[in-house]
Every structure is written in structure tokens, then in C-alpha cells.
Amino acid sequence: TSEGLAAQAGLEILKKGGNAIDAAVATAAALTVVEPTSNGIGSDCFSLVYFNNQLYGLNGSGYSSQNISIEKVKARGFEKMPSTGIIPVTVPGTPKGWASLIERFGKLSLLECLQPAINLARNGFIISETVGYYYERAIKAYSHRNKGEEFNHFFKVFTKNGVAYKAGDFFKSEYHASTLEDIGKTNSDSFYKGDIANKIVSFMKKHNGFIDHDDLASFDVEWVEPISVHYKGYDVCEIPPNGQGITALMALNLLRDEHLIEGDIITLHKQIEAVKIAFSDTLKYVTDAKFMTLNPNFLLSNEYISLRKKDITDKAVKHDPIDYKKSGTVYLATADNDGNMVSFIQSNYMGFGSGIVIDDTGVSIQNRGHTFSLDESHANKLEPRKRTYHTIIPGFLMKDNVAVGPFGVMGGFMQPQGHLQVVMNLIDFKMNPQSALDAPRFRWDEGLKVGLENSFDIYVAQQLREKGHHINIDLTSGGFGRGQIILQTDSGYVCGTETRCDGFIAYY
Numbered sequence: 439t440s441e442g443l444a445a446q447a448g449l450e451i452l453k454k455g456g457n458a459i460d461a462a463v464a465t466a467a468a469l470t471v472v473e474p475t476s477n478g479i480g481s482d483c484f485s486l487v488y489f490n491n492q493l494y495g496l497n498g499s500g501y502s503s504q505n506i507s508i509e510k511v512k513a514r515g516f517e518k519m520p521s522t523g524i525i526p527v528t529v530p531g532t533p534k535g536w537a538s539l540i541e542r543f544g545k546l547s548l549l550e551c552l553q554p555a556i557n558l559a560r561n562g563f564i565i566s567e568t569v570g571y572y573y574e575r576a577i578k579a580y581s582h583r584n585k586g587e588e589f590n591h592f593f594k595v596f597t598k599n600g601v602a603y604k605a606g607d608f609f610k611s612e613y614h615a616s617t618l619e620d621i622g623k624t625n626s627d628s629f630y631k632g633d634i635a636n637k638i639v640s641f642m643k644k645h646n647g648f649i650d651h652d653d654l655a656s657f658d659v660e661w662v663e664p665i666s667v668h669y670k671g672y673d674v675c676e677i678p679p680n681g682q683g684i685t686a687l688m689a690l691n692l693l694r695d696e697h698l699i700e701g702d703i704i705t706l707h708k709q710i711e712a713v714k715i716a717f718s719d720t721l722k723y724v725t726d727a728k729f730m731t732l733n734p735n736f737l738l739s740n741e742y743i744s745l746r747k748k749d750i751t752d753k754a755v756k757h758d759p760i761d762y763k764k765s766g767t768v769y770l771a772t773a774d775n776d777g778n779m780v781s782f783i784q785s786n787y788m789g790f791g792s793g794i795v796i797d798d799t800g801v802s803i804q805n806r807g808h809t810f811s812l813d814e815s816h817a818n819k820l821e822p823r824k825r826t827y828h829t830i831i832p833g834f835l836m837k838d839n840v841a842v843g844p845f846g847v848m849g850g851f852m853q854p855q856g857h858l859q860v861v862m863n864l865i866d867f868k869m870n871p872q873s874a875l876d877a878p879r880f881r882w883d884e885g886l887k888v889g890l891e892n893s894f895d896i897y898v899a900q901q902l903r904e905k906g907h908h909i910n911i912d913l914t915s916g917g918f919g920r921g922q923i924i925l926q927t928d929s930g931y932v933c934g935t936e937t938r939c940d941g942f943i944a945y946y
Contacts, residue, residue, distance in 0.1 A: 439770035439935075440476075440848075440920050442942035443563055444468035447554035448772055449944035451546065458772040459487060459543040460551050462780040463536045467555035469768045470532075471614055472563060474596065475572035475789055476848070477768045478802035479617060479629075480530040483784035484677045486664060486834040488841040489543050490778070493834060495662040495677050497825075498535025498784075499806070500528045501726070503648035504822045508812050510648075511820065519808050519820065522584055522793040524647040526807035528826065529657045530629075532784050537626035538659045543778075549622030556618045559800070562610030568939040570605025576789045577602035584793040588645040592795040592802065613800030630654045634799060641796050653823075664834070667691050667738055670865050673836040676857075679724045679734050683831035686854035688716035688737055690861065692747055700867040703901045704752075706880065709862070710907065711750045713855050713882050715757045719746075722759040725818035726825040732817075754886050754906030767830050767848035771924045773931050779924060781832035781844030788850075833857050835864075835925070843926050845871075849919035852881050856919040864925075871923035871934030879918040883910075891918055 439445045448465035456464070462485070470478050483498040511525060519526055540548045565573065577597055580589070593600060595611060603609055620628045628634045635654045642649045666675040667687045674690060676683025689712040698705040723732045736742055742760075749757060767785030785804070786792075792805035809827050810820035818827045829850050835842035845864075847856025856879065863874035878893040886908045890899055899909045912918070920936040935941030 439465055439469065439922060440768055440939045440941055441469060441473045441566060441569065442940060443472045443558060444770070445942040445944035447558070448770070449946060450554050451551055452774060453946065454546065454550070456546045456551065457544065457776065458774040458778040458780050459489065459539050460546045461772045461774070462770060462782045463539055463544070463548070464551045464554055465770045465772065466536065466782055466784055467552045467618060468558055469770070469784070471555050471559045471611070472566070473569050473768055474802060475569055475576055476786070477784050478786050478791060478804070479533060479614070479621070480796070480801045480803035481784045481786045481791070482531045482804060482806060482828065482830065483535040483782065484681060484830055484832050485535070485539060485783070486675060486677065486781040486832045486844065487539065487543060488779040488834065493664055493675060493836065493841070495664040496535060496539060497660040497662050497677060497681070498531035498538070499680060499825050499828050500531040500657060501823045501825050502528050502807055502810070502820065503650065503653045505650060506648040506820065506822060508814065508820050511812060516812070518812055519810050521788060521805060521808045522580070523586070524588055524642070524645050524792070524794060526805040527647060527649060527792050527794060527803050528806045529649060529653050530804060531657070531659060533621050533626040533629040534657065534659050541625070547622070548625050549619070552618045552622040556615045556622070559611050559615035559618065562608050565603055565605055565607050565609055566940045567605045570603065570607070572789065574602045574604055580790065580793050589793050591797045592790070592793050595795050595800055596790065611800050613798060617799045617801055630657060634801070637799055638796050638801070665734070665738065666836070667694070669694050669861065671837065672842065672865055674861055675834040675836060676831055678727060679730060680726045680825040681828045681831050682720055682724060682854055683833070683857070684724065684734055684737055685716045685720045686831070686833070686857035688720070688742070689713050689854070689858050691738060691743055692716070692750065698862065698866045703898065706898065707754070707902065707905050708750055709858060710880060710882055710888055711755065713858060715746050715749055716854070717882070718757040718759045723817050724827050729821065729824055730817060752905065756885050767850070767853070769832070769846035769848040769920070769922055771844040771846065771922045773843070773924045773926070777841065777926070779841055779844050779926070781834045781846055783830045783832045783846055783848060785830045785848070787829070829853055831857065833861070835861070841926060843924045845921065845923040847919040847921035849917065852917065852919040855881060856921060860921055860923070871925055871932055875921050875923060875934045876937055881918055889917060
């Protein structure tokens with residue numbers, strides 16, 4: 439995973455007799471402690487679990503309150519969903535996701551799996567380099583824009599009297615430790631029906647929020663059938679909508695019959711165009727599957743390919759969504775000696791999320807509602823008890839109905855683009871997992887705008903510009919995602935971890 443202490447938390451659970459699922463939950467919980475700049479207890483999660491030779495999908499994303507509506511948000515003076523504060527808060531799905539995974543597949547109790555995270559929060563740890571960087575960046579932004587009383591507890595927990603933590607600082611949180619302990623002892627029930635739920639609802643009432651007791655008590659995760667496409671001998675698997683994993687599959691489908699060459703400008707151009715086409719349609723049509731007017735299967739069909747493949751020309755184009763009637767983080771991967779494997783992702787969204795921390799809990803709350811539209815005609819319009827278009831996506835590779843392994847790339851709308859590039863690096867260009875992650879990445883931003891990592895040769899940018907792409911060479915490499923891979927081979931597991939952060943592989 440992206441942080442060594444979290445990976446070691448998972449390893450600790452494996453050594454205690456836990457399996458890959460137990461280790462995934464332990465790692466995920468530890469990440470809420472040691473990397474709060476990307477996720478928290480009040481986040482959402484998704485998982486693909488390969489257990490006893492079968493692949494399962496878990497949708498642990500929360501829905502909007504039954505009390506919210508477009509009219510109510512606009513009445514508060516907003517023409518689009520805000521990114522922070524009480525309004526974009528949706529019901530957090532992560533605690534229930536942890537409990538559901540352990541209940542169905544785990545060997546240990548939830549409390550046992552959360553114990554390493556509890557110990558880290560209670561006893562403290564040293565903040566790593568990458569997390570320290572994002573701490574300073576986030577606190578600067580949040581201090582500038584989040585001025586209301588509802589943000590006070592966030593600054594109490596995640597700053598030193600208003601000063602941002604930085605790499606090398608010592609951090610601990612008894613709030614966080616006690617909350618994780620309560621979640622473990624009650625199998626997450628406290629978060630949705632007990633003491634923690636009461637604190638959440640009390641906070642919402644005090645600050646004119648929408649989430650109520652029934653929103654929390656009625657919530658449950660969904661077990662879903664993974665979706666997949668067959669790409670050059672492999673089945674690439676994702677979680678179905680409301681997640682954006684379908685975007686990666688659509689782009690791969692558009693390229694499945696192409697002969698692609700590593701480092702070739704034509705290959706890179708076609709990858710970018712396929713991503714743009716897929717996004718043009720998913721950003722219009724994908725939302726909570728129960729609210730979609732378009733069958734997601736159509737977007738993976740041969741009919742869709744025939745309609746859209748012709749839109750990939752030798753020049754960069756702004757792609758509009760098709761009229762079909764006429765035609766988001768932390769990611770982790772685990773594996774055990776029984777062949778069980780987990781692809782797991784959880785996130786608050788946009789760093790710390792809403793900027794809201796529930797009093798006396800350490801629970802930082804997501805802002806997933808930010809991706810809802812206030813346009814009444816949009817498929818992903820804000821409605822009560824609806825899951826929004828979600829950026830976080832776990833991936834999994836299969837071959838001939840046998841698991842190859844979990845993979846993922848975090849980072850908002852970069853995620854399906856990262857999935858596409860990593861999968862093609864593995865399959866088309868025959869890279870090993872570490873090389874597949876280390877290879878330079880592109881990122882489509884909007885319109886004709888494309889970001890390139892500065893590790894690309896300069897001639898690549900020049901030739902892409904000649905094809906009409908508006909290229910920006912990003913010197914930071916901060917916006918190109920952070921990935922992990924575990925693949926099963928005849929001789930055992932082969933792993934890769936992200937070099938764009940403090941990536942870590944823990945094994946024994």
C-alpha cells in the first residue's frame with residue numbers, strides 16, 4: 439500500500455492467522471490513522487475479493503440523505519454542489535464495508551483486525567514524507583476557505599493549534615483510537631445505530647445538516663456482480679456503476695483489436711482518445727444503477743464499440759457523449775497463502791473530504807455529494823437516498839476463470855485512466871508489476887487538455903501537440919495516481935508498489 443505502517447498492520451494480522459480479507463481491513467483501518475490526508479473512518483469503500491476461487495464485489499458507498507434535494511441546496515444560495523462543509527456529506531459506507539467483509543470472509547473478529555490501527559492512533563507514530571506534504575497543502579487550503587464553526591473540530595484534531603503537521607512530526611489521536619475500538623466491539627453498529635451515530639446526528643442538527651438517524655440506521659453495503667471485458671486473453675474486472683470502473687473497461691474495449699507498441703506516439707494518442715470517448719459517456723450517464731436510464735451493459739457492448747470506435751481518428755478531438763437513443767483515495771492489495779486476494783479502495787474524496795470532523799470522534803467525513811449535479815435533467819442529479827457517481831475503483835485481473843491478481847490506481851478522475859495504462863503495460867507491453875507502475879503516465883483533464891509526467895521524453899509532447907492535443911508537462915507527478923499490484927504466478931506472488939509516494943510491500 440501507499441504507507442509502510444499500514445502495510446505492516448496488515449502483515450501483523452496475517453501473522454496472527456488472519457487471511458487476505460482480514461489483512462485488507464486491518465490495512466484500510468490503519469490508513470485512516472496514518473494517511474488521513476486521503477481517507478478517514480467517515481469515507482466510502484469498494485472491494486473486489488477473490489475467495490475460494492470466486493470473485494465477489496462489494497459496493498460500500500453511501501447514499502445521500504432522505505432530507506436533501508436540489509431545491510433545498512439552491513435555497514441556501516448554491517448553484518452547484520459545494521466541495522466542503524455540511525451539504526456534500528453523504529452517509530459513510532466504510533465502517534459497514536469493513537464489518538461486512540470480515541463477517542462474510544474473515545477468520546478473525548473485526549476488533550482484532552482493527553487493533554493495529556487502534557494502537558497506532560493511541561500510541562502515535564511519525565508522519566511520513568508524502569503524507570506530511572499533503573498535510574501542509576491541505577491545511578493551507580482548508581484554513582483559507584473553511585471558516586465556520588462546523589470546521590472547528592477538524593482543526594482541533596488535524597493541526598497543532600492551527601499549525602499544519604509536517605513530515606517527521608509525531609501524531610496520535612485518542613479520539614480516533616476510541617472510535618475504532620467502538621466500531622470493532624460493535625461490529626460497526628455503533629457507527630450506524632449507537633453512540634457514534636448519536637454524535638453524528640447531533641452534529642448535523644447543530645450545524646443544519648441533512649443526515650438523520652434513519653439515514654444511518656437504514657444503510658447497508660451492496661454485494662454486486664463484478665463487470666468485466668475480455669482484453670487480449672485476460673478478463674479485466676471492475677465494480678459496476680455507480681463506480682467509474684466502467685470507464686476503464688469502455689476504453690480498453692475500444693482498443694482491444696489494436697496492435698499497440700510501447701512508447702509509440704500513435705499508441706499514446708489512441709489511448710488518450712479512447713479515455714476521452716469513454717469519459718464523455720460515463721460522465722453523462724453513470725450514477726446509482728437504480729437511477730440510471732441507460733443499461734450499463736450497452737456501454738460494454740459490441741454495438742457501442744461499433745458506434746464509437748470510428749471516433750478515434752489521427753487527430754485530437756473533443757468528444758461529445760453519444761445519444762444512445764439514436765445509436766472518487768487510498769488503494770491497497772492483499773494476498774494470502776490460500777490464494778485469496780483483495781483489491782480494496784477507500785477515500786474521503788479531495789483529500790480530507792468535507793473538512794468536517796464529528797466532535798469527540800476523530801471521524802473525518804467524506805464529501806462525495808460534491809459530484810452530484812443540481813441540473814434537473816442530468817442523470818447524476820441530486821436526489822434523496824441516491825449514490826452519486828463515484829471515482830474510487832478497485833481492479834482485478836482474471837485469465838481462464840483463474841485469478842491473476844488485484845491492481846488499482848487512486849486519484850479522482852485519474853483512476854480509470856491509470857487502470858487503462860497499468861493494464862496495457864502489463865498485457866500489451868509485457869511489463870512486470872513494478873515496471874507497469876513506474877512507467878510514465880498521461881492524464882486527460884478536459885477538452886483537448888492532457889497532462890504528461892515529466893519523465894516522458896520531450897519529443898512525445900511535441901508529437902502529441904502536432905496531433906492537436908493541448909499538452910501540459912506536469913513537473914510534480916502529484917496528479918497521476920498512486921497504484922499497487924499483486925499478481926499470482928507459477929512461482930508465487932509478484933508485487934509492485936507506487937514510487938510516487940511512500941509505497942511499501944509487506945510480506946513474510
